[in-house]
Amino acid sequence: MAVLAGICAEAAGHRAFARLVRRDVQALQARVSPGRAGAVTEEMLAGLPEPVRRYLRYTGVVGRPVPGMIRLRQEGRMRPGPGQPWLPLQAKEHYSVQPPGFVWAGTARLGPVAVARARDMYAEGDGRMLVKVASLWPVADASGEQTDQAAMMRYLSEMIWFPAAFLAGNISFEAVDGSSARVTLADHGRTAAATLFFDEQGRLIDLVAQRYRTADASDPETWSTPVTGYGEFEGLRLPTRGKATWKLPGGDLDYIEVTITDLHYDTAPGRNRWPGDGAGLRGEQARGDQRDRPGGRGRTGRARLRGYGAPAGEGGCGRGVRRGGTGQRGVPGPVDEARTRAGRTLRRRDSLPAGLAVFQRPDRRTGQARRQTVDITKILQATMSRDHQIFTGKLANKHLNFPDRAMASAIRAQEGDFRNWAQIKDWATSIADALLS
DSSP: OHHHHHHHHHHHHHHHHHHHHHHHHHHHHHTOOOOOSSBOOGGGGTTSOHHHHHHHHHHTOTTSBOOSEEEEEEEEEEOSSTTOOOEEEEEEEEEETTTTEEEEEEEEEETTEEEEEEEEEEETTEEEEEEEETTTEEEEEEOSHHHHHHHHHHHHHHGGGSGGGGGSTTEEEEEEETTEEEEEEEETTEEEEEEEEEOTTSOEEEEEEEEOSSTTOSSOEEEEOOEEEEEEETTEEEEEEEEEEEEETTEEEEEEEEEEEEEEEESSTTOOOOOTTOTTBOSTTOOOHHHHOOGGGSSEEEEEEEOTTSOGGGOSSOTTSOOTTOOSTTSOOHHHHHHHHHHTTSOOOSOOOOEEEEEEEEOTTTOSEEEEEEEOHHHHHHHTOSEEEEEEOEEOGGGSOHHHHHHHHHTTOOOEEOOOHHHHHHHHHHHHHHHHO
């Protein structure tokens, strides 16, 4: 009972923490003002120090619009201090360009257990850091001038993921030499300044600044954020890997290392949904985990339905067919036309007995897999699908939240990747052949 109570308490704390973060993100979004109209031009780079111009050209921002909001996902590890163990980290972050702001929400784990959740934010000139153990007990709730400066400096350092913001009116540069420049961010009567370092290709490779390490620190420490990998997001060359280091009197302290697994720009304020297929991300860190996660988080993937035998008069969206290229509801689109042609030779069967078999862990007495069958005939009839397939999926506990991991552990679900891509490709090809015949 004590274990069950702990699980329930953690789940309740997680939901409360998620609501807090959601409110902060919605407030950030509500403050977003329309960005600069049009795209970045070469003329906008005039007057900048040469290494900064080289950097912005390398990223590819010329000809691209300035985003209003940015959303990204991170994976990596972090540790609270010297000699402390590294903890796996997963995080999401939202940024606004005008006005400058961010909301970061991260979860640190010890094995499968979420030992701490943190929310760091900067809005309207104020910083705030909240850390809770198991989503329940706050161990840090920092605010004040030192926290404001630290959060503002963090925002400045993370503008590397939306470099068009370096052209905003509240940013100024000062030339240092051929491979570095001084940048200053002004916001709500305060400034944050750092030195940027670039390589010969134009890649930004490090940022060094003075930043407060704690809310009660009397003096700032030297802080560095080296970039350790580049890739392509939203058509731009952007950092995919990096870390942060405190340059302390006793030696350097690397305290966080992250990899960007997904990034998306919103050029129009008002949207705040993660694209289901990692839209806007292409490159060395392209993520497939969200797309590949099986239905029901079990070993059996979700049933795929194909609906190329349905009448075209049902509307513009093809049931069971990927919706790219369809018309609006009630207006025929390319999928409708293909479905009409296919329907001439592929008639819907009056009776199609079908079931979905879910295999669990083996029975202790017989050693055989226990089969539970769910009748999906009504689903097939409702969608007018001619055929269906069931594909095995993928279970990765590190991508599950605490309640789902507890459930997977309770039923002893086997972790692993059970997908058969050749089978999936063959079935997809058969759909395409039927549509085009």
